[in-house]
Amino acid sequence: MQELEFYHNPVLLSECLEYLNILPEGVYADCTLGGAGHSSAIAEKLLPEGTLHCFDRDPEAIAFASRRLENAKPKIVFHPVPFGELGSEIETGTLDGVLYDLGISSRQVDSSERGFTFAGNFPLDLRMDTREEKNAQDWLRETSVESMAEAFRKNADLDRSMKLANRLKIMLAEKSEAVIAEDIRGVALSVYPERRQEIPGILARIFQAIRMEVNQELNEIEKSLNACAKCLKPGGRLVVISYHSVEDRCVKNTLALLERDCICPERLPICACGSNHRQFKKVLRKPLVPSQKEIAENSRSRSAKLRVYEKV
Numbered sequence: 001m002q003e004l005e006f007y008h009n010p011v012l013l014s015e016c017l018e019y020l021n022i023l024p025e026g027v028y029a030d031c032t033l034g035g036a037g038h039s040s041a042i043a044e045k046l047l048p049e050g051t052l053h054c055f056d057r058d059p060e061a062i063a064f065a066s067r068r069l070e071n072a073k074p075k076i077v078f079h080p081v082p083f084g085e086l087g088s089e090i091e092t093g094t095l096d097g098v099l100y101d102l103g104i105s106s107r108q109v110d111s112s113e114r115g116f117t118f119a120g121n122f123p124l125d126l127r128m129d130t131r132e133e134k135n136a137q138d139w140l141r142e143t144s145v146e147s148m149a150e151a152f153r154k155n156a157d158l159d160r161s162m163k164l165a166n167r168l169k170i171m172l173a174e175k176s177e178a179v180i181a182e183d184i185r186g187v188a189l190s191v192y193p194e195r196r197q198e199i200p201g202i203l204a205r206i207f208q209a210i211r212m213e214v215n216q217e218l219n220e221i222e223k224s225l226n227a228c229a230k231c232l233k234p235g236g237r238l239v240v241i242s243y244h245s246v247e248d249r250c251v252k253n254t255l256a257l258l259e260r261d262c263i264c265p266e267r268l269p270i271c272a273c274g275s276n277h278r279q280f281k282k283v284l285r286k287p288l289v290p291s292q293k294e295i296a297e298n299s300r301s302r303s304a305k306l307r308v309y310e311k312v
Contacts, residue, residue, distance in 0.1 A: 010037030011241055011301040015288055016099060017041055019308045020237050026096035029053040029231070031083035031224060036065035038099055046074035053090060055083040057129035082129070084220035087227030095231045100240045102221065102247050104128070104211070123178035126211040137178055139214050145169050155212040155246055156205035164191045164206070208244070218250050225254045229279040232311040238280065240307045248287075248305050255280055255309055283308040 024047040030039040033056035124136040145165045152161035242248040258279040287305040295302045
């Protein structure tokens with residue numbers, strides 16, 4: 001691990017701090033610790049009486065952030081588990097704010113040997129937690145054509161997903177050694193021959209779809225956001241940054257259910273649940289996006305959307 005340096009510039013940092021409404025003695029959770037860019041800024045606003053819970057399933061991120069936050073004023077509690085475990089790690093009604101900066105960190109992308117990027121020819125891995133038993137190689141070989149095609153549709157909005165899955169399975173049947181990025185590139189070119197100029201973007205979406213299945217990312221988001229409804233105090237803030245439509249749709253749809261007063265099935269002619277089940281209200285009617293200045297300084301922020309909710 002290199003000397004202390006940023007994994008990346010934290011995206012929409014000032015907006016996150018503003019909408020978290022940080023109380024100096026409050027209790028907060030950064031559910032996507034990464035290089036501790038957001039966590040460091042939150043910690044600076046907390047007194048020694050405050051607490052910051054930091055979640056990341058990547059051991060490398062925990063090790064890096066532990067060093068970066070070792071002199072922080074507030075109490076820092078590291079949780080080396082998926083953020084879907086929020087509800088089992090944090091007591092009910094104890095948090096003043098929760099932050100999510102979804103997706104993978106720039107350091108994971110830039111470290112080709114982790115197998116997160118198609119820029120190198122290392123074996124595909126795509127595990128956020130390298131202690132997990134199954135990686136992308138296992139998923140590709142064990143998943144049915146139908147399930148693989150569905151993952152490409154669901155996680156990356158890819159067209160020709162069945163053809164892509166079929167071609168990948170043919171390639172896998174002919175290849176006994178580990179799959180590398182060039183193998184995926186060859187399959188993509190065979191499925192989208194007239195879109196050669198778009199292949200880098202298509203590859204990014206293929207890798208995204210596989211990664212999200214390997215790490216069960218949508219399930220983790222849904223599980224964790226539901227846990228937020230229990231862990232946050234009334235008036236506590238939930239701030240979520242997403243980077244692509246699939247993540248953002250999952251966030252929006254999950255929280256839309258938690259914004260409902262009535263949870264009765266639509267077929268019921270009248271409400272039977274008491275119509276008092278609302279957990280969150282929107283603070284912002286529309287998501288915030290980075291300024292042109294921020295995008296110019298940090299190109300990886302260009303697709304970011306920030307949504308803010310408050311526990312009722």
